[in-house]
Amino acid sequence: MKIELKNNKVFFNKGTDIQEIHPFWLRERVSGEEFIDKSNHQRLFDPNSLDPEIRIEKAQIKEGTLELNFNDGVNSKLNIETIIYEFSKDDDLVSSIKKIKWDSNLKNIKNFNYKDDFFETKEMYDLLTSFYENGFVIVKNVPTENNFLVKFANSIGSVRRTNFGEHFNVKSKPNPNDLAYTSLALAPHTDNPYRKPVPCIQILHCITNEVSGGFSTLVDGYTVTEDLKQENTDYYDILTTTKVKFKFIDKDVVLEDWSELIKLDENKNFKQVRFSPRLDFVPVMKKNELDLFYKARKRLSDLYNSDKYRIEFKLEVGDLLMMDNYRLLHGRTKYDANEGNRFLQGCYIDYDSSEGKLRHLKRKLNL
Ligand SMILES: [Fe+2]
Numbered sequence: 001m002k003i004e005l006k007n008n009k010v011f012f013n014k015g016t017d018i019q020e021i022h023p024f025w026l027r028e029r030v031s032g033e034e035f036i037d038k039s040n041h042q043r044l045f046d047p048n049s050l051d052p053e054i055r056i057e058k059a060q061i062k063e064g065t066l067e068l069n070f071n072d073g074v075n076s077k078l079n080i081e082t083i084i085y086e087f088s089k090d091d092d093l094v095s096s097i098k099k100i101k102w103d104s105n106l107k108n109i110k111n112f113n114y115k116d117d118f119f120e121t122k123e124m125y126d127l128l129t130s131f132y133e134n135g136f137v138i139v140k141n142v143p144t145e146n147n148f149l150v151k152f153a154n155s156i157g158s159v160r161r162t163n164f165g166e167h168f169n170v171k172s173k174p175n176p177n178d179l180a181y182t183s184l185a186l187a188p189h190t191d192n193p194y195r196k197p198v199p200c201i202q203i204l205h206c207i208t209n210e211v212s213g214g215f216s217t218l219v220d221g222y223t224v225t226e227d228l229k230q231e232n233t234d235y236y237d238i239l240t241t242t243k244v245k246f247k248f249i250d251k252d253v254v255l256e257d258w259s260e261l262i263k264l265d266e267n268k269n270f271k272q273v274r275f276s277p278r279l280d281f282v283p284v285m286k287k288n289e290l291d292l293f294y295k296a297r298k299r300l301s302d303l304y305n306s307d308k309y310r311i312e313f314k315l316e317v318g319d320l321l322m323m324d325n326y327r328l329l330h331g332r333t334k335y336d337a338n339e340g341n342r343f344l345q346g347c348y349i350d351y352d353s354s355e356g357k358l359r360h361l362k363r364k365l366n367l
Contacts, residue, residue: 001087003066003080008059010066012087021083023056026068029083030076093362094355097132099270099327101223103309106134114142114320119155125361128156128354135220136323142205144318149205149345152320157353160199162192163253167347170204172337177250179278183337188219188304188329191348193274194246194255199348202325206315210340215312216321217331221273224303225262235296240264242293245281246274261300272326275304304329315344 003021004011010021028047030036035044051072058069066078112127131137142152150167153159159166164178172183179186192199204216229236240262248255261280263272274280282293303309312333315321323330325348335342361367 001084003061003083005059005061008056010056010059010068012083014087023054023070024050024052026056026066026078027054027070027072027074029078030068030070030074031078032076035074035076093359094132094351097129099135099222100133101226102134102220102311103223104307104311106311109138109311109313112137112139114139114318119357120361120364122361122365122367125358125365125367128358128361131322131324131354132358135222135327136218136321138313138315139320139322140316141318142320144205144207147345149203149320149347152205153203153347153349153353156357157349160348160350162195162199162348163250163255167345170344170346171342183214183335183342185334186331187277188217188310188331189276190221190274190329191325192248193259193276194248194257194279196257197350198257198272198274199325200351201322201349201354202330202346203320203322203349204315204344204346205320206317206344208341208343209315209317211335211337211342212339213333214335214342215314215333217310217312217333218323219304219309219311219329219331220327221262221275221304221329222270222327224300224309225270225273228262228300228303232296232299234292235299236262238289238293238296239300242283242285242289244283246276246279247281248279261297270327273329275300275329277301 001015002013004013004018010023010026011018012021024047027050028043036042037044055071056068057071058067060067061080064080066080066083067075068078069075110130112123112130115121115123118124127137127139142148147167150159170180172181176182190198191202225236228239240260243258243260245256245258259272259274261274262270263274265271282290282297285293
């Protein structure tokens with residue numbers, strides 16, 4: 001990949017094809033104190049005030065720099081490596097991290113160890129990379145005092161507050177407004193499918209665990225989706241195109257959102273799963289379509305609940321589980337509240353937090 005010049009036009013040569021780079025695209029990227037604020041890197045000019053027909057009057061390449069004189073009198077030097085980077089797919093750091101499919105055979109889960117200054121270290125970068133590869137990470141020995149969970153979340157980005165509060169306490173309690181606050185088993189589900197937008201990442205921190213049951217369970221919705229696509233195209237198609245209504249009712253709020261159980265992105269790739277059989281309402285559809293939808297949903301549920309895909313592990317005191325609520329389903333095995341206390345604290349953050357931190361660490365540590 002390289003930049004080439006011909007008749008004061010700039011071309012990007014990919015090896016397989018050559019395309020001209022629009023002069024306006026280059027003009028928008030002019031650098032220098034006059035054009036870009038030194039501390040916040042924001043433009044000091046509005047590109048919409050420029051002439052859309054802007055031309056390059058002179059272009060030359062000198063020592064890795066593209067020197068351009070535009071017809072509006074602006075001369076600028078652009079770093080060629082930066083331009084090439086923008087043209088490459090690596091520009092999107094997160095999508096360049098490849099998801100690793102996993103099922104119940106997943107062994108040797110890589111744990112991270114909390115330490116002072118954890119959030120500004122290479123370990124944190126590795127943790128976030130691992131999070132995007134597997135959809136979850138576990139951090140050991142995270143301090144359990146004074147809602148440290150919230151500090152942890154805010155050190156990656158910002159807590160996403162919900163009507164359950166800034167954070168929530170997961171332990172059995174009388175008259176619970178959610179089944180999470182009982183000692184019952186919880187089948188694999190995603191959290192808050194009725195919220196818009198759905199919180200991206202859930203963090204669960206184990207404060208006390210004196211019971212023999214209450215194992216945490218995880219299922220990779222990405223793996224199940226990919227397998228279902230191979231197994232039955234009709235099921236896959238109807239589950240990726242039918243929107244159902246998710247609904248949550250509490251004494252002072254009614255939350256609703258419509259979504260497919262498996263949501264694809266604009267390129268028809270996996271984006272998100274939502275699954276919570278106690279909260280979903282299927283729309284009115286023709287009987288034959290519903291026939292197919294209900295069969296497909298049952299198959300999806302069977303896969304989510306099968307031993308083939310589920311991993312189980314016990315969270316120890318100080319363990320912090322960070323999981324992708326768009327990719328994974330989570331649950332727990334039942335426990336006997338008479339055996340002792342089981343107390344987890346939870347909160348949410350969004351992808352802007354994890355992605356922002358990842359890009360910051362890449363820049364800071366020169367990775
Ligand atoms: Fe949950």
